Amino acid sequence: MTTPVYPMTRATGCPFDPPPKLRELQEEAPLVKVDVFGKAAWLVTRYDDQRTLLADPRLSSDVTKPGYPSPTGEPPRKDGVGIGFILMDDPEHARLRRMVTAPFMIKRIEAMRPGIQKLVDSLIDDLLAGPNPVDLVEAFALPVPSLVNCQLLGVPYAEHDFFQQNSKMLIKMSATPEERAAAHGNLASYLDNLVGEKLENPGDDLLSGLTERVKTGELTRQDAAGMGVLLLLAGHETTANMIALGTLALLEHPEQLAVLQETDDPKVVAGAVEELLRYLNITHSGRRRAVLENLELHGQVIKAGDGIIFPNDIGNRDPSVFEDPDTLDLHRDARRHVAFGFGVHQCLGQPLARLELQVVYSTLYRRIPTLRRAAPLDEIPFKHDGAVYGVYSLPVTW
Amino acid sequence: MKIIVDQDKCVASGQCVTAAADVFDQRDEDGIVVLLTDNPPDDLAADVHQAAAVCPALAILVED
Numbered sequence: 001m002t003t004p005v006y007p008m009t010r011a012t013g014c015p016f017d018p019p020p021k022l023r024e025l026q027e028e029a030p031l032v033k034v035d036v037f038g039k040a041a042w043l044v045t046r047y048d049d050q051r052t053l054l055a056d057p058r059l060s061s062d063v064t065k066p067g068y069p070s071p072t073g074e075p076p077r078k079d080g081v082g083i084g085f086i087l088m089d090d091p092e093h094a095r096l097r098r099m100v101t102a103p104f105m106i107k108r109i110e111a112m113r114p115g116i117q118k119l120v121d122s123l124i125d126d127l128l129a130g131p132n133p134v135d136l137v138e139a140f141a142l143p144v145p146s147l148v149n150c151q152l153l154g155v156p157y158a159e160h161d162f163f164q165q166n167s168k169m170l171i172k173m174s175a176t177p178e179e180r181a182a183a184h185g186n187l188a189s190y191l192d193n194l195v196g197e198k199l200e201n202p203g204d205d206l207l208s209g210l211t212e213r214v215k216t217g218e219l220t221r222q223d224a225a226g227m228g229v230l231l232l233l234a235g236h237e238t239t240a241n242m243i244a245l246g247t248l249a250l251l252e253h254p255e256q257l258a259v260l261q262e263t264d265d266p267k268v269v270a271g272a273v274e275e276l277l278r279y280l281n282i283t284h285s286g287r288r289r290a291v292l293e294n295l296e297l298h299g300q301v302i303k304a305g306d307g308i309i310f311p312n313d314i315g316n317r318d319p320s321v322f323e324d325p326d327t328l329d330l331h332r333d334a335r336r337h338v339a340f341g342f343g344v345h346q347c348l349g350q351p352l353a354r355l356e357l358q359v360v361y362s363t364l365y366r367r368i369p370t371l372r373r374a375a376p377l378d379e380i381p382f383k384h385d386g387a388v389y390g391v392y393s394l395p396v397t398w
Numbered sequence: 399m400k401i402i403v404d405q406d407k408c409v410a411s412g413q414c415v416t417a418a419a420d421v422f423d424q425r426d427e428d429g430i431v432v433l434l435t436d437n438p439p440d441d442l443a444a445d446v447h448q449a450a451a452v453c454p455a456l457a458i459l460v461e462d
């Protein structure tokens with residue numbers, strides 16, 4: 001077999017399915033060497049193998065370790081603002097992560113539900129009063145997580161516009177690299193100022209919690225602002241893409257859309273969110289690790305200094321775990337999916353992401369039951385090139 | 399049924415609370431797992447096993 005090249009492309013006309021080559025490898029070569037920008041790395045495609053290895057401390061998330069598979073082909077760096085603990089290993093990773101876990105506790109996230117419901121309702125009011133057709137990404141999918149992040153971090157209301165404009169610029173398709181860098185700089189210095197203000201006048205938000213750590217000397221002010229940027233970036237485009245791509249997937253599966261339109265059972269809604277997370281698995285670039293010690297899988301030795309990629313999109317379509325995996329079935333129990341990753345680096349913001357999606361999916365299609373696409377499916381621009389999968393725009397009407 | 403949790407391994411994902419809120423809770427200061435009972439009634443067995451299965455840090459051990 002010739003060495004497969006990663007990343008792989010999706011099949012034409014199947015925008016919700018992982019690349020067919022991944023399915024082929026999962027069946028025939030569950031551990032295989034692939035070519036990633038001219039360098040070799042292992043590709044692990046089965047669900048059980050992915051979970052086992054992602055929880056193995058012999059694998060490192062440190063991008064500077066030998067073998068770490070670069071997602072861009074460029075030499076990996078970790079000096080960027082806001083990179084932080086996601087690219088570190090324990091014990092330093094655990095020390096820093098535990099400083100921001102409290103705001104994501106289930107009961108504290110659940111307490112945000114009424115506020116998020118109000119925010120989503122008000123954005124739908126605006127949608128209904130505004131132009132029709134409209135781009136759902138711009139008018140709804142991006143503002144939801146942006147405004148929720150404001151609430152979480154403690155960004156004052158008057159600064160929401162500034163915050164939203166700059167967050168949006170970071171992921172706009174037409175933005176130049178200079179515009180993106182400028183927006184990133186604006187947000188980093190904004191958060192640095194905000195940390196300064198919270199040091200003086202702490203509130204009940206995440207950044208204020210971090211300023212306590214600055215006061216005790218556990219974190220520098222720069223670290224605190226950097227964590228703010230990290231959380232902001234991690235929770236923005238991901239959630240927005242799940243809202244827009246999830247809506248598109250539901251519009252293409254009307255019988256599934258009807259499940260959400262007809263229920264007021266929070267359990268059904270929560271289950272639907274898990275299935276959409278599994279089915280869409282928007283983090284389509286694969287989790288990446290460097291190998292610190294030799295280990296064995298399927299009779300082959302993976303050596304220290306090798307790199308490994310875990311494409312969770314195909315892990316979530318493993319037929320040995322999820323029956324009929326390519327079918328979107330909102331009634332299935334999909335809670336074991338690995339869309340948020342697995343192991344100690346699993347997404348920190350997942351309770352908040354779940355809550356936002358539960359509120360959105362249980363509200364949008366009930367309040368606008370005639371919602372439909374306003375452009376042919378083959379004209380919708382998908383983020384094939386993005387680090388996170390989704391749609392750049394989604395024209396809708398009602 | 400006997401449950402053991404490892405607070406050092408726990409990464410505070412809170413998924414055990416979502417799966418079995420009568421058995422697992424989180425510490426206020428950092429969201430780390432707190433066991434409410436180490437021997438819950440049998441009708442919670444499925445939820446407890448679900449909690450252990452979705453724990454990303456493998457911090458929950460269930461002995462039947």
